Amino acid sequence: MSKQSKRGIKGQDASEGNSFLSTTPITGSANANATSEATPSVSMTEALLKSISAAVAEEGKRILLSVNESFGKLEAKVDNMMKRIDDVAVTTAALATRQAEAETRISHLEDGIAPIKKHLDSLLIANKELRDKVIELECRQRRKNIRILNLKESTEGNDPTVFFEAFIPKLLQLPVTTIPIDRAHRGFGIPEDGRPRAVVLKLQRSRDVAMVMSAVKRQGNPQHEGRTLRLVPDTPPEVRAARRAFNTVCAELIKRDIRFRMAYPAILSFKANGGQKSFKDPNKAEAFLSSLT
CATH class of the missing domain: 1.20.5 (Single alpha-helices involved in coiled-coils or other helix-helix interfaces)
Structure with missing residues (x-):
C-alpha cells in the first residue's frame, strides 16, 4: 500500500474517533437528566412507605x-x-x-x-x-238389757223400776202380770229436738228377755199414747254402729223380699242363689246384691 493510502486510512480513523468523542458528552447529559427525573419518584415512595409505616404503627x-x-x-x-x-x-x-x-x-x-x-x-x-x-x-253384760225407744219423757214417774215391771207385760200382752227388773233408767244427757231419751231396762232372767223379744217380733212395734215404741236389745255403741252400716243393704233386701238376720256382733246373713250368704263387710254385701239378677 502506498504511504498516501495509509494516511487516508489513518485520517478516516481519526475522524471516526473524533466523531465518537464528540458523542460521548451527549450520552452523559442524558444519564444526568434520567437521574434527575428518577430522584423525585424515589422520594415520594419513601415518604409514602414512611406514612404507611407510621399509620400501621399507630x-x-x-x-x-x-x-x-x-x-x-x-x-x-x-x-x-x-x-x-x-x-x-x-x-x-x-x-x-x-x-x-x-x-x-x-x-x-x-x-x-x-x-x-x-x-x-x-x-x-x-x-x-x-x-x-x-x-x-x-x-255379755248387756244380754239381759232391753232398750225402749220413743217413750215419752216422765212416763215412768219417780220409780221407773216398779213402773216397768208391770208396764212391759201389759204393753205386750204377756201371760204374766209382772217381770222382775233389777234397774231401769233413762239414757244420760238432755233430750234434743223433742226426742225422748231411750229407756234401758236390766231384767233379772234371760228367759224374760227372750219372752219380751219374741212378743215384739210376733206382734210388731207396740203403741202407747199415740206413739210407736221400739223394744230392741241393748248393745254397745260400737256394735250398733257396725250394724247401722248395713242399713242400705237391709233396705235393699226388704225391697227384694229377702229374709235376713243380723248375728252377733254385726254379721248379716240371708239366702241367695240357693245358698246361705254371710257378710261382715257392708260394701261386699252391697256388691253381691248388685250382682244378683
Whole structure:
C-alpha cells in the first residue's frame, strides 16, 4: 500500500474517533437528566412507605391498647367468676357434709324405727284383740238389757223400776202380770229436738228377755199414747254402729223380699242363689246384691 493510502486510512480513523468523542458528552447529559427525573419518584415512595409505616404503627398501638383493655376486663370477669365458683364450691362442700350427716341420722332413725314399728304392729294386734274382748264382755253384760225407744219423757214417774215391771207385760200382752227388773233408767244427757231419751231396762232372767223379744217380733212395734215404741236389745255403741252400716243393704233386701238376720256382733246373713250368704263387710254385701239378677 502506498504511504498516501495509509494516511487516508489513518485520517478516516481519526475522524471516526473524533466523531465518537464528540458523542460521548451527549450520552452523559442524558444519564444526568434520567437521574434527575428518577430522584423525585424515589422520594415520594419513601415518604409514602414512611406514612404507611407510621399509620400501621399507630393502628397497631390502638389495637394493642384495645386488646389490653379487653383482656383486662376479661380477667376481671374471670376473677369474679372464679371467686363465685369458689363460693359455690364451699357451699356445695358444706351441703354435702350436711347431707352426709342427715343420711347418717336418717339411717340411725330407720334402724331404730324398725323394731319400734314391729312392736307397734304387735301392739295394734293386741289392742284389737283386747278391744274385741271388751266389746264381747260388754255385750255379755248387756244380754239381759232391753232398750225402749220413743217413750215419752216422765212416763215412768219417780220409780221407773216398779213402773216397768208391770208396764212391759201389759204393753205386750204377756201371760204374766209382772217381770222382775233389777234397774231401769233413762239414757244420760238432755233430750234434743223433742226426742225422748231411750229407756234401758236390766231384767233379772234371760228367759224374760227372750219372752219380751219374741212378743215384739210376733206382734210388731207396740203403741202407747199415740206413739210407736221400739223394744230392741241393748248393745254397745260400737256394735250398733257396725250394724247401722248395713242399713242400705237391709233396705235393699226388704225391697227384694229377702229374709235376713243380723248375728252377733254385726254379721248379716240371708239366702241367695240357693245358698246361705254371710257378710261382715257392708260394701261386699252391697256388691253381691248388685250382682244378683
